[in-house]
Amino acid sequence: MSKLLQTLALALLAASLLGASPAGAAAPVLVASDRCNGQTIDDAAQHVRDYDRHPPGNGTAQLLQRYAAIADVLSTLNEEGEILNTLCSETQRAGLFTQIAATSAWALALDSDVAARLNASCPAAAKALPAMMLSDAWLALARVVNERDGQVPAAFQDIIPKVQTRAQAVDLTLPAWADTSAYWRDQVHAKAKSDAAGCPSPAPSPTP
Numbered sequence: 581m582s583k584l585l586q587t588l589a590l591a592l593l594a595a596s597l598l599g600a601s602p603a604g605a606a607a608p609v610l611v612a613s614d615r616c617n618g619q620t621i622d623d624a625a626q627h628v629r630d631y632d633r634h635p636p637g638n639g640t641a642q643l644l645q646r647y648a649a650i651a652d653v654l655s656t657l658n659e660e661g662e663i664l665n666t667l668c669s670e671t672q673r674a675g676l677f678t679q680i681a682a683t684s685a686w687a688l689a690l691d692s693d694v695a696a697r698l699n700a701s702c703p704a705a706a707k708a709l710p711a712m713m714l715s716d717a718w719l720a721l722a723r724v725v726n727e728r729d730g731q732v733p734a735a736f737q738d739i740i741p742k743v744q745t746r747a748q749a750v751d752l753t754l755p756a757w758a759d760t761s762a763y764w765r766d767q768v769h770a771k772a773k774s775d776a777a778g779c780p781s782p783a784p785s786p787t788p
Contacts, residue, residue, distance in 0.1 A: 616668040618676055620660045624653050625683045631690055643698050650691045657684050681724045682735045685717035689742045692717075696750075702779035707750040708772035714747045714754075715768035722760035730757060 628650070636646035657680050664676050692710035699705035721740065725732050732740075747754050755764060 616664060616672045616676065618679060621657065621676060621679045621683060624656050624660075625679070625686075627653050628683055628687045628690065632686070636694065638697075640698065643694050647691060647694045647698070650687050650694070653687050654684060657687075678724050678733045678735050681720045682733075682739050684720045685736075685739050685743055688713045688717035688720070689739075689746055692746050692750075699776075699779070702776075705776040705779045708775040710746065710750045711752040712769050712772045714743055714750070714752055715765045717743045718747070718754050719760055719762065719765045722757045725757045726760075732757075 631646065631650060636642045661677060661680050664673060668676060692713040695709040695713060696706045699709060721736055721743070725736070744754060752768065754760075
């Protein structure tokens with residue numbers, strides 16, 4: 581599989597992981613649980629923090645390894661959101677889902693960096709694929725902000741500039757919170773896939 585196809589597949593995986601908004605789902609509170617202490621989210625955030633501090637090497641294998649590692653973090657966060665939605669009270673969920681959104685957006689911002697490097701040989705793909713991830717990141721944040729009637733959580737203050745700066749670099753216009761929707765995100769994805777399709781496929785990456 582080419583680097584471009586691998587990167588696109590991982591971008592689509594990231595999108596599918598964030599396709600549902602657990603914070604907005606209704607579910608019964610089953611039992612009080614220590615799971616509601618946010619430890620799993622904190623662990624995921626620590627991984628993302630480490631990735632931010634220590635960028636991957638320049639080799640294709642190293643970049644793909646980091647890409648997959650961040651996808652694992654996103655998968656963990658998505659699964660944790662589904663679990664917490666059934667175990668925790670509404671009050672607990674509000675804070676936990678804010679943490680999940682912040683960590684997911686941060687992870688997607690880092691993944692967009694890797695996508696750009698993997699596809700540096702084709703400028704169109706180097707912009708298009710990061711744009712997909714950054715639209716997912718912005719939507720993850722917007723869902724929480726909009727559920728709070730426009731109030732931006734303090735946990736987002738450091739994350740928002742990470743997304744905004746990268747979006748500006750790939751010519752992605754981020755809408756106001758109230759105008760950010762799954763429809764907007766899907767439009768970004770559709771254009772990105774079209775733009776990336778015009779790139780010649782890079783040489784296949786080495787077999788792991």
